[in-house]
Structure formats: structure tokens, C-alpha cells
Amino acid sequence: MRKIIHIDMDAFFASVEQRDNPELRGKPVAVGGSRARGVVAAASYEARKYGVHSALASKIAAQRCPHLIFVKARFDVYSAVSRQIREIFFAYTDLVEPLSLDEAYLDVTENKIGMPSATIIANQIRQRIFEETGLTASAGISYNKFLAKIASDMNKPNGYTLITPDKAEELVASLDIGKFHGIGKVTAAKMQRMGILTGADLRERSEEELVRNFGKTGHYYYRIARAQDDRDVQPHRIRKSIGSERTFETDLSEEEAMLEQLEHLAKEVAHDMERLKATARTVTLKIKYFDFTLNTRSKTFLSEFSSEDAIFTVARDLLRTPQLPLYPVRLLGISVSSLLYQHDRLQEGYQFTLEF
Template structure:
């Protein structure tokens, strides 16, 4: 394939928030639990594997979750505790490599092409890290190992919970060709349906489409899909990765025209965004409302405040003002809220440079 081999591990904690709650409270072990509020407006931020069997998922409304699983136990979030354990896990990663890119409290990329233990096998490193995490925290983690971040992230989901999958350089082509299109990182529900309508069901189908065809149908994302299915993904593991924005959005099953109904949707989106902000202890000054119309035209409306916000009430208040700022031009299929100009941006540092080396995988 002519691919330059890096050794990338994606570590993903198994049902992290819910697993921490079950760890700290033995009475919850083996039971379906949801971390989040149980009120009418509550949102599930994490679900145990016992709850997932009933279809309960993160970002789901608490009412829907309760309908799916009548025995569901709601547990209040404890972000300080999750962060405490996350720091322990991060310390383990740093014993193997300085090239650690956290995505959230419960997952990270590690570049172990050159590592502190001088270990040749990335798979062995992942296995050792997972064993260390379990020994030191009592929690399980899953891992994906491959030549780039894109494939490693997909692979980490294969043998969950408490498992790992390696996709070595000579397996990349077959792995991606056989992969269901909905499992490609970056292909959501709406894009999956569009892919299906174009006769694209697997990586192999995607590979048959020209770059021009994909750009015509998917815009700027076309080149990403074209390269990804060929195992080309040059994004490096960035240890000082600082988020520029945090957002949440919802695509609706049916287009909506009522602003009152939109406010209800914005309330749920604001709650979801608040959870994400709390998770990373992030706040922002610039709020943006994203509106995608039934015609697929997208409009954004922004305002910058003089203070940082992170609470759902302030997010919703400002999002409502942006919604009423001007008249909608059509029915709406998607709404989103994001915060930028974050309180983390001042922490950004220059990325370290490093050389990509090739070893036995």
C-alpha cells in the first residue's frame, strides 16, 4: 500500500461515567444505570452496559430512556470524581509516550511509534496499558491499534468492553473495504442514509467512487472520505490539542416550522452542551446558533458576550435571542448551538515536532 507506518493507539474507557458510579457504589453493579437527570428535561450523559442492552444511549432524553428501560436507575453526575480518575489514567499514558492527545475525560490517542519503554509492539503496549488501568483504577478500557488515528478509533469499538483490536499495515486495505459505511468515523446518521441512496454500503463501495463524484455529493467532506477509505489520514497526535469550540446539534426526523417547537429542541441541545462543557470544565464567550433549512442551506448567527458562559440557562437565553434575531426563511431540519472564544485558548502551546519512524508493527 506504500503507507508510512505510524503506531497509533486509541484508548477508550468502557462506559466511563457509569462504570465509575458502579465502582464506587457496589449496589449499582450489574444493574441498568444512567448518569444524568431524571427530570422531564433531563438528558442521559452515560449509560451502563446493562442499560445499553435496552437501547439507552448518551444524549438521549431521560423520558425516552425510562420508557426503554423501566428498571433504569438514574445517578447524578460527579465530574470532579471522573476528572480525578481521568488524571490517573493520563499519568499511565505518559509513562509510555509524551504524544498523548486527550479527546475527553475517557478517551485519548497515543502515538507509540517511538516510545519510552522501547517496545516494538504497539499491541503489547495497549495490552499493558489496559492492564495498568484496571489494576490502578478498577475500571476496564478498550483499545484500537493501527497506522493512523482514523482506523485506531474505529478499531477500538470492535471488541468492547474490555478488548482490543489491531489493524496492521497489511490488513488496512481489507479492513476498510469490508467496513460498513455507518462505522466510518465522521459518517453520521444523515450521511449514512445519503451514502445508501448512492449505493454506498461498505468501504469497498465507497472506494469505487471517484474524488469528483464524492466532492460533488458531499462537498469538502468528499476528499476526506476518498482518502479515509484508502487508509490515508495524516492528522498527527497533538499532545497540546486545545478545542476551539464546543457544540451540540440535533437533526429532526421531520422538518419543523414552529418557533415554539424549536425552543423546546434548543432546550435539549443547551442541556447536552452544558454536559459537554462541564465534562471538560470549559466555558465560552461567543455563542453561535446553527440553522439548517429543509433546502440544506445553512445559516449561522453569533454574538460575543463580555463574560464566559457554560450553564444551560445562559446558553438557552442567548440562543433564543439569536433565533428571534431575524425571520426564518424556510422550515428547519437541524438546529445546533456552539460556544467558541473559550477559556482554554490561552493555554495553547506550540506543538512539538517529531520524526515518524517505521518499526515492525
């Protein structure tokens, strides 16, 4: 039987800010946004007590918690800490599947230290993370990815939960459908309208009914209702796009100001591409206007590119597309797709570049 660990950092971005600035410790902190506008990227546990959470509009966050402290995101710092943490994972296994900067799956069925207990490994990892970064992490341990993910949320922050085979089906049956990993808010609402409120309710539905109502994902829902998940931990999980976006405290009205922001975004995207050893063929520009109207434009090339200059040049040209108005802009974003990674290029035996 497999031994899977899911490690989830506790309020990662906010915890890094509290670690680096003692004045923020013990206080409600929101990373990203401001009292005037924007969106919360992360919230400390002190802020969460007031109902502040990621993806919440900053204005609402400030209303819920009047003494909330907003700090600017420092993604370069978060990325550096994430790399530190990942090196700790690799000390135990090469089967590491990062999901984001702050969480990952590890398969420790066979591990580098010859330890038979996945729980001991999980707690060693948590201890090392704390000693080397000053941050806490929570862990879920079980025999498949679905259960490990569920378990890591059960004893946060700074805790761990083990779900053993003899307890798994009972636990899943009692679980609220909104707590199922892989079932989003829209799907959960649809299930609730169908009378599926818990894992036990989900298990009563046939696979045919679930596929009929939810498409191919219905097969997955049928299995997880029975605590089954045969997905492997994928150490080379491929990202389909790389992007960065920014919401502005004051709407941008001048093209010069927009181009300045596009330069910053292009730099961030190029940095991530370099880190991931990736090239791209498609650039997408995202614009959200003052009235929340959203517009996107893309351009695809036959050749690959990865430089900051190339990304900026394409984004600039997309911004100047005649059909796109230049009235006040609330948000700008750049993403690249049609990605090719270094490993793929070596296998194919070619490399193209696109220069501007």
C-alpha cells in the same frame, strides 16, 4: 510506519458510578436524566442490552428498560478520573490527543519505555488503568488514527484489536458505512441512498464524485475507503468552545430559579476554563422552552474574561434580553468561545481582563 493506539474507556460515566456504588454493579444504569424527563448522558452495558444509549430521551430509556436506575452525573469525579488516566498515557508518550474525558489517541512510534510493540504498550496501559482506577478500557492499535478508532470498537468491553497493514483494506471494504468513524448518521443515510452501503462501495466512487456530493470532506472519505489517513496525533488539540447545559425535571417558570441555575452553569464553565488555562471573549446563552423551541443569544467583548462572576453576569443580561420570553424553560446552557489559551497569550505578549 507509525504506531497509533486509540484508548476508549468502557461505558465511562456509568462504570465510575458502578465502581463507587456497589449496589449499582451488574444493574442497568443511566447517568443523567430521570424517568420524567431529560437525556441519558451514558448507559451501562447492562442498560445497553435494552437499547438504552447516550443522547436517548430519558422517557424512552425508561420505557425500553423499566427497571433502569437513573443517577445524577458527577462531572467533577469523571474529570478527576480522566486526569488519572491521562497521567498513565504520559508515562508512555507525550503524543497524546484527548478527544473527550474517556478517549484519546496515542502515538507510540517512539515511546518512553523503548518498547517496539504497540500492542504490548496498549495492554500495559489497559492493565494500569484497571489497577489504578478499577475501570476497564478497550484499545485499538494500527498505523493510522482512522483504523485505530475503528479497531477500539471491535472488541468491547475490556478488549483490544490490532489492524495490521496486510488486513486493513480488506477489513475496511467489509465495513458497514454506518460504522465508519467520521461519517455521521445524516451522511451515512445520504450515502446509502446513493447505493454506498459498505467500504467496498465507497472505494468504487471517484474522488471527484465524493467531493461533488460531500464537499471537501469527500477527499477524506476517498482516503479512508483505502485505509489511508495521514492525520497526526495532535497533543495540543485546541477546543473552540467550552460549555455546560442542564435539562430540568420540572420546567422553570420564575426568573429567580433560572438565575440560580445559571450560577451553577457559570461555575462549571469557569472551572473548565481554569483547568484549560483559557480566557474567552464571547458568552452564549442557550434556552430550550417547554414546547422545545430553542433560542440562543450571544455577546462578544473586545477584552478577555474567565471569572465565574463575569460569565454569570453576561448570561444574566442575555436572559433579560427584552426579545426573550420567560415562559417555562426546559433547558439552560452557557458556553464561551473566542478562546485564548495561556500559551497563545505568552507568545503574543499581552493579557487583557474584563471585570464586572
